[in-house]
Amino acid sequence: MSFILNIETATKNCSVSIAKNGETILCKEIAEEGYSHAEKLHVFIEEVIAESGISVQDLNAVAVSQGPGSYTGLRIGVSAAKGLCYALNIPLIAVDTLQTLASKAAVSEGKIIPMLDARRMEVYSEVFNANLEVERAIEAEIITEDSFSEYTEKIYFVGDCAEKCKSVLNKDNFMFLEDIKFPSANEMSKISYDKYQKSDTVDVAYFEPYYLKDFMMTTPSKKQ
Numbered sequence: 001m002s003f004i005l006n007i008e009t010a011t012k013n014c015s016v017s018i019a020k021n022g023e024t025i026l027c028k029e030i031a032e033e034g035y036s037h038a039e040k041l042h043v044f045i046e047e048v049i050a051e052s053g054i055s056v057q058d059l060n061a062v063a064v065s066q067g068p069g070s071y072t073g074l075r076i077g078v079s080a081a082k083g084l085c086y087a088l089n090i091p092l093i094a095v096d097t098l099q100t101l102a103s104k105a106a107v108s109e110g111k112i113i114p115m116l117d118a119r120r121m122e123v124y125s126e127v128f129n130a131n132l133e134v135e136r137a138i139e140a141e142i143i144t145e146d147s148f149s150e151y152t153e154k155i156y157f158v159g160d161c162a163e164k165c166k167s168v169l170n171k172d173n174f175m176f177l178e179d180i181k182f183p184s185a186n187e188m189s190k191i192s193y194d195k196y197q198k199s200d201t202v203d204v205a206y207f208e209p210y211y212l213k214d215f216m217m218t219t220p221s222k223k224q
Contacts, residue, residue: 001020001021002020002021002060002061002193002196003018003019003020003052003054003058003059003060004018004019004059004060004061004062004063004093004189004192004193004196005017005018005045005048005049005059005061005062005063005081005084006018006019006062006063006064006095006185006188006189006192007041007045007062007063007064007065007077007080007081007185008029008064008065008077008097008100008183008184008185008188009037009041009064009065009069009070009073009074009076009077010065010067010068010069010070010073010074010077010097010116010183010209011031011069011070011073011097011116011160011182011183012031012032012033012035012070012073012160012182013029013030013031013181013182013183013184014029014030014031014032014035014036014037014040014041014044014073015027015028015029015044015182015183015184015185015186016028016029016041016044016045016048016185017048017184017185017186017188017189018048018049018052018054019188019189019190019192019193021193022189022190022192022193022194023189023190024185024186024189025048025052026048026051026052027048027184027185027186028044028047028048029044029184029185029186031181031182035070035072035073037072037073037076037077038076041076041077041080042080045080045084056084056088057088059084059088059090060090060091060196061085061090061091061092061093061192061196061201062081062084062085062090062091062092062093063081063092063093063094063095063188063191063192063195063196064077064078064080064081064092064093064094064095065077065095065097065100065183065188066078066094066095066096066097066207066209066210067097067209067210067211067212068097068098068116068124068138068140068210068211068212069097069116069124069209071211074209074211075209077209078207078208078209082204082207085204086204091196091199091201091204092201092202092203092204092207093192093195093196093200093201093202094202094207095188095191095192095195096126096138096191097116097183097210098114098116098124098125098126098138098183099114099126099128099132099134099191100183100184100187100188100191101114101116101158101159101180101182101183101187102114102126102128102132102158103132103187103190103191104158104180104183104184104187105156105158105177105180107130107154107156108130109130109153109154110130110153110154110155110156110173111127111128111129111130111135111151111153111154111155111156112127112128112129112130112132112156112158113125113126113127113128113148113155113156113157113158114126114128114157114158114159114183115157115158115159115160115161115165116159116160116161117159117160117161117164118140120142121142121143121144121164121165121168122140122141122142122143123140123141123143123159123161123165124138124139124140124212125138125139125141126138126139127148127151138210138212140212143161143164143165143168143169144168145168145169145170147168147169148169148174149171151173152173153173154173154175155173155174155175156175156176156177157169157174157175157176157177158176158177158180158181159180159181159182160181160182162176162178162181
C-alpha cells in the first residue's frame with residue numbers, strides 16, 4: 001500500500017491530492033486570478049492529509065508538477081515538495097505538467113494537444129496520442145494558422161489558450177475542449193503512482209522545475 005501526496009501549482013490552479021495506490025482519495029484545489037498558491041498550498045496539504053485519515057508519516061512519496069508553467073507557481077510547489085521529502089526522507093517524483101493536463105481529456109482516438117498560455121500568441125505545448133503516449137516533446141512556440149497542420153486526424157486541444165487560439169487554429173479536424181483549462185493534482189495520482197512503482201524519482205537536492213526560461217527572454221530594442 002502506498003500513499004502519495006500530489007502537488008500541482010504550475011498554473012492558476014493551486015491543487016493538492018492524496019492518492020492510495022494510484023487512486024485519488026481526496027483533492028482540494030482553487031483557481032484564482034491572483035495566484036493564491038502561497039496562502040493556500042500548505043493549508044490544502046494539511047487538510048487533505050488530515051481528512052484522508054492518515055498522518056504525514058504515512059506518505060511514501062511526494063509528487064510535484066515539474067512544468068512548464070508559472071515561474072512563481074512552480075517555485076512554490078517544488079519548495080513545498082522538497083521540504084516534505086527532506087523532512088520525511090521519502091522520494092520526490094516529478095510529473096510533466098502538460099501530461100497531467102492531457103490526461104483530463106477522455107478520448108478514444110486522435111491526438112491530444114495540451115497548451116498553456118505563455119504570452120501574446122505563444123504557448124507551451126506537447127502532443128499525445130489517445131493512450132497518453134508522447135508523440136511530440138514539449139515546445140514553446142508561437143501559434144499561427146499553420147501550427148499542427150501536419151496532423152490530419154482529430155485534434156483535441158485542452159488548456160487555457162482556447163480564447164486566443166481558436167480563431168487561428170480553425171481547421172475542420174481541430175476541436176477545443178474548452179472546459180478543460182488547468183492541470184489538476186487529481187489526474188496526477190495515476191501518473192505519479194506509475195512512476196513510483198518504477199522508482200522513477202528525482203534528486204531532491206538538485207531537482208529544478210522545467211521553466212523553458214530561454215524562450216521567455218526578450219532582447220531590448222535598440223535606441224535610434
